[in-house]
Structure formats: structure tokens, C-alpha cells
Amino acid sequence: MAAPSDRIEHSRSALAHAVSSRTWRQALSLGRSDATLAPAIRVGLATAVVLIAGGLIGRPELAGFAALGATCSAFGRYEPYPRRAGKLALVGGMIVLYATLAALVGVVAPSAAIEVIAVSIAAGVAALLLAAFAVMGPGAVIPVFASTAAIAFAHTAADVVTVFLATAVGMLVGLGTALLPALLHPAGPAQLAVARALAAVDAHRGTPRDEPARAAIAHARTVVTLNGGARADRHRLALMTLLDDAEGLLEAWARGDDPAHAETVLAHERALRALRRYDGLPTGAAVALPAPPRSFFAEGLARITSRPLILNGIRIAIAAALAAWCASALGFEHPLWATMGAVAAMQGVTFQSTVQRGIQRLLGNMAGAAIAAGLLALSPGYWQAVLAVVAFQVTAELLVVKNYALLSIAVTPMALILTGLAGHLSPAVAIDRVGDTLVGVLIGITVAAVTIEIGDRQHLPAPLNPGPNPGRED
Template sequence: MTSNARFRHTGTALAHSLAPATWRGAFSMRPADAIFTTAIKVGIAATLVLIAGGLAGQPQLAGMAALGALTSAFGRYQPYRRLGRMMGIVGVGMIVAMAIGVLLGATGVPMALQIVILSLLAGLASHVFTAFRISGPGAVILVFAAGAGSGYAHSFADVAPPIIAVAIGVVVGWFAAMAPVVWVPLAPSRLAVARGIAAVVSLGTDDAGPRRAAAAAALRSARDSVTVSAGSLRENSSRSRRLHQDADHLHLLLDDAEATLALFDVPGSGSHADALTLLTQHELELRKVRGIPKVSLRQTGAASTAGENPPSSRGTTPPAFWAAARCEFASRSSFHQALRMAIAAALSGWVAVALGLGHPLWATMGAIAALQGLNYASTVQRSIQRLVGNVVGAAVAVVLLSLSLGFWPSVALVVLFQVLAELLVLKNYTLTTIAVTPMALIMTGLGTHLGPDAALSRVADTLVGVVIGTLVAALSISLADRHHLPKESHEA
């Protein structure tokens, strides 16, 4: 019975990947806010290392350093105390991946075996990133770095320079991402509070359904962010005292939002318009570059209208960063995801080798990128978006590569496409891939000649990767994964 149920579930999943509605949905645009901050950080980090590498006369190593600088693209919107640790983990992973890649290249390991090793690296990286809840480009960047190192190193004399280059890039990326903590230490927390308030305001008079639960979750996440950002109070530090004062005001705003949310549970509490209007004003203030609205619960009256102060998690200490990750490492779902990612990545690379494609690791990366989705529905969506984005991006790359651009124009294009990718990633992954494809090809060709045919090869390799990735995802889908089913079936 269980086998029949799984067979039907897999069949439904495969049918979902071919449905016209699925393809239409892959091109929908999502709302996104605060998209400029990370894009600027990534652009600054990439610019610094590419210019330095060019001035040093090391264009290929400049590309390696730019890969390391992509560390700054991870951990978007995290409080700085947590972000620094997350990027440290990613940075170590980038250096290890580059070391593995150059050793594979220097020792002449056959491509089929390289694919196995890098697929296992991808699975391990996925498991680690999930355990530490590190968002961003994901394991595919580590495999990209390892592949670049493998292509660069032909002897042991070539081992050290790429590792040093990517390490420099990691350090530059880390500082570029962390620099704003000096001026706006609570910026990620202010954004989290603004988003939590926006979720409450969006309820209006509708207090039913998952939107209310989502608003409550957004407020809890914001509370956690503020607590982490404030850290421990150091009485002898004026900066720490100011930080805690501002954090207290953010907590008051969250008290206000929680009290307003509680109004929806009070029968006959009347119109919530006044409370929601005031919350909207707070949200607008929080989205400014600096400044935190100075309010108290007495000003809004929300708590008194609700009849009592709503439950607050202000005194709750978030789980320790390392302790929380240790618990997540034992997650069966994360292990399952890592395992099927490794399998799909290896199969894709082997098929690309068997077909005689020129860059089989691109097929491996296609499968990895597809399987970075949270569920089967998002895997299919990412597969469609990556394939279509690669086709369009490859067309752009063909034009650019045929121009035989020099180093400095190539650097300008790499930075431009990286910034565009970060601006678009939260809007639609297709647009992001359109920008990433020429950026990756131009970066790969820094200091070497990469012809337009490489762009066509990338499309073929990507097609292999996303098809095999989707098939593996469908064959290994959990019976609990029902996000791809019609709403009525999901509820049943």
C-alpha cells in the first residue's frame, strides 16, 4: 500500500513539472524589500578584489578572489552578531572547496571521480548550511569554486595561489558585509521589526487563516533579531548602553504590534483602524536609513484595548548559535536533502561526461541549484527558472564573449552582473540566472580565452542538470511534501 502511494505521489510530482500552470508560475514576480544593501556589499567586495588582482597582473587569481568575495552574499538580513559567524562558516567552506579543487586538478584526478567528490562536497555543504540556517547562493557556489580551482591547477606549484586568492576574497567579503555594523548596528533588526509590523498591518480586519500565524511568526523572528543584535549589556560601554536603549524601543514597537494582533482575538473590540494606522507610521520610520520611532504602549493604547498586555517573548533568550546547529545536524530531513542532492549532482555530471559535453561540472551545478529548493514545488520552479535564465543569459554571453573584451571591461561587466543578480534574486530567480550566466562565464574567462561556444555548452549542461535534478527529486519525494498539489488536495 505504501509503495503504491509513493508511486502515485511520484507520478503526480512528475506531472506537476510539466503542467502549464507550473511554468507560468515560475515567471511570477515576488515582492521584495531592502534589496539594495546586499547588492551594494557584494559589488564593493567584488570591485576591490578584481581591481587589486588586475593591478597585480593576476587576472585569473582576481577571478578566484571574486568568488571568495561572494561570501558577502550569504546570510541576508541576519543580525550582525549572527551574520559574522555565518559568513565565517561560509568562508571556511569556500577555502576548503578551493583547496579540494586545486588538489584534484594538480593530481590529475579523472573527471568522473572529481564529480563524485564535488557532489559529496555539495551534499555536506547543504547539510551544514541547513543546520546553521545560512541563506544565500548555497552549496552551488562552493562547487563553482572547487571547479575553478581544478581547472586552474595542473601541478602542485599551482596549488597555493588560488587558495590564497579565495581567502583574500573571503576576508574582503566578510568586512564588506560587516562594515555597516559600525554605523547602523541595529539595521537588520529594524528591518525585521518593520516586516513584522507590516505583516500585522496587512491583516486589516481579516483575522483568520495562515496570514495571522505568519504575522505572529514574523513578530517572534523580529524579537529574536533584536535580542541577538543587542547582545549582553556592558555598563562600562556607552555604545552598548545606547544599543540597548534603541533595542528597548524596538521591543516596545513589537509589544505594540503584538497587542494590536491580540485585538483580533477579542470579540467586540471594535475597529482596529487607529492602531493599524499608527503601526503603519512606525513601519515607515523604521525603513529609513537611521532613527527608531520613540513610542510607548501608553501612546497607542493597543494593550488596554485588548484588555491585558499580550504575551511577550522579550525576556526569552534565543538558542545559542552553535547549540541550535548541533540539534539541526541530527535532522533526518536535512540529511535526506543532502543525500539526494549529492546523488543528483553525481548523476548529472556523469551523464554530461557520457554525452561528451565540455563542462560536466556545470551539469552538476545545475542539479545542485535546482535541489536547493525547500520542497519539490520550489525544486521544479528553480529548475525551470535556471534553464530559461541560462538560455537567455547565454545569448547575452555569446554577444559579450564574441567581442573579445579586455580585462578591465570584463571586470566592469562582472561587477555589474553581480549587483544585478543580487537585486533580482528575491524578485525572480529567472532574472537572477540571466545575470549570473554571463557573469560566471566572463569571470571564468578572466586571463584566459573563453569563446562564445562556452555559452552554448553551459545551456546543454544546465539542461542535463535540471532534468536529472527534477527526476531525482520526484523519485525521492517525501509523502509529506504536498506543496505541489492543488490546494484542495493539499488540505485533504
């Protein structure tokens, strides 16, 4: 166990890292883009369907909650369809449950203190569940957003029912939209996983470490195993053969050889990324598929009692509550927005990624709030707002891999316009958004620094930390 002085020094170095110029420069770096167009269009389509339906029946407040339910389609974008269905059902059910329970709290106990405590606990639980069940995507901030919106909306029992029904319908639309491609191209996730593995292998050439490439190959094998039924076995075996060939390249390069067939193997990547079945695969090497892994649900149940995950959930709950109370003390009108800032920042895997996400969210919110203020000043009608929300939603999904700050630039105006669907919001609300985000990010980073694990040293200078930077989330 580390001495108290060691922990204090480690926290001090973490806080110093958060304000260093090098950290801020790293937060502005761009990641490598990937095949995100189709998932972005699906998420935008799900949002458009529910918003259009809400407008046609003259219930914009229903459309807003349905759109929150439909955001479940933004999760698990690279998962094989059978596993994606389970994870999306889990996330969608969580969004519906969180919105409904928050609406109930808003009716039964309309107290600011109780609302803060309820939403903060919910944020910690959401972070725990999503981490335990390995659900990649926007993270716990989406269920928290649904909770804050529902608490502000509900005043009667009928409002609770309205929130439940609207969010549930949106969840079903999002689930259906995300799984629709399974009817047209069921091998899509498997082909994309193999393509990404080939890209990782190609990137390994000339570098001393091949762990990332081998990890990508192992992940692709899991996706191929889980994707498709018995009728797709021949295609899956061909994909396994290609992965065997890719692994063979790594072994050859490790021996110092230069295989003549390397370019032939790696050339399959581009065709595999196309939105259609690819039959130009090698055959003959792989003779059987490996046994399927345990279900994600069984694995999640086994991890849900993990001490690090529970402690992280508690940290997030504490940071969320502190952020809301500080925002309230500073006079901001929407203190629960500060909880989202804290939750979004603390979704990082390490302290380094927490700081980067915090910086990126703050900068992105500032730029996005300026855009939102300009749009709100134009007093857009419902259909203009729908068009803006869908456009920002698709843009956000396209930018998710590039940089979280760019993502936040699109998400901030989308969230504010979505919040104002049932009634006009003034441009001044954008200032509140920035203030709440600043409070949330500062509290989140501070709590993360005070509670940092001694083994978390990603933020330290390179001589003390020769390992690679942590990868970005989906």
C-alpha cells in the same frame, strides 16, 4: 510506512506537476521586493575590490578566485551582526576549503570520474551544512562553483597554494564588507526585521490567517534580542514595545475590533527601513529583553545529524553525480557545470519549489547565456570584464527576491565572464552552459520526484492542499 504503489503514484503525480502549464506559469510569477539595495551594493563592492586588486597586480586568475571568496558577503543579509559574523565566517571558510581541496584533487587525481565523485559528495555535504546551520543565501551552489573552478585551474602544488591564498583573501574582503555597516548603523538588522514584521501585520488585515504575521513578529524579536550590546538596550526595548503593539493589533483584529491606533503603529515601518537610527519609537510597555536564544552554531550542531537533512544531502550528491555523467556522455565540455544545475534546482524546500527553481534556472540560463555570448563576442578586455561582473553581481542581488529566473539572467553572464578572466572564452561556451544546465535541472527534478516524501504535497491541486505556498529563500 507508505506502500510501494503509493510511493510510485506520488512520484508520478510529482512528475506530472513538473510538466503542467500551471507550474510553468507559477514559475514566472514575481515576488515582493524588499530592502535589498544596501546588501546588493555591499556584495558588488566586495567583488569590485578584489577584481580591481587582481588587475592592478596583473594576476587576473587570482582575482577570479578572490571574487568567489568574496561572495560569502551575499549570505545572511538580514541576520543581526553578531550572528551574521559567525555565519559568514562559516560560509567563507567553506568556500576556501572547498576550493583548496578541489584544487588538490585536480593535482593529485586528475581523473574525470574522481573529480565528479569528489564534487558531488562536496555538494551534498555543503547542502547539509548550510541547512543545519540555517545559513540563508545563494546556497550550496557557491561552494560547488568554487570547487569546479579550482579543479579546472590547478595542475601543480603551487596552484593549490594560489587558490587557497586568493580565495582566503577574497573571503576576508567579503566578510569585512558585509560587517562594515555595523560600525555606522548597528541597529540596522533589528530595525529592518521590525519593519518587515509590521509589513506582515499590515498585509494580514482582511485575511483569516495571521500565522505569517506572528511568525514575522517572533523572528523580529529574536533579531532585536541578538542585535547590539548593552548600550543599545533602550533602543531595543523600544523596538520590542513596537512589536508588542503590532501583536496587539493582531489580537484586536481576531476579536473583530478595529483599533484606532493601528495606522499610528504601522506608520513606523517606512522610517525603520531608513539607513539610520530611528528614535521616534513608542516607549513604556516592554520592561525587559528576553533571554538570548542558543547560538546558531550550537543549534546547527544539534541539527546536523537530522535524518531528513542527511537524506537530502545524499539526494543532492546522487543528482549532482548523475548530472555530470549524463552531460559527459552527451559530449558537453564542462560536465561539472551540470552538477551546479542539479544542486541549484534541489535547493528548494519542497518538490514544488524544486520544480520552480529548476524551471527558473533553465529559463534564466538561456536568456543569460544569450547575453554572455554577445558580450564574449566583443572580446572585452580585463577592465571591461570587471565592470560587467560587478554590474551583473549587483543586479543579481537586487533581483534575488523578485524571481529566481531574473536572478539567473544576471548570474549566468557574470559566472561565464568571471570564468574567462584568466583567458578568452568563445561565445560557444554559452551553448555548453545551457546544455549542462538543462541536463542538471532534468536530473535534479527527476531525482527529487523519485525520492519525494509522502508528506510533501505542496505540488498537489488546492483541494488536497489548502495550505499556503512555501516562502522564497533569501
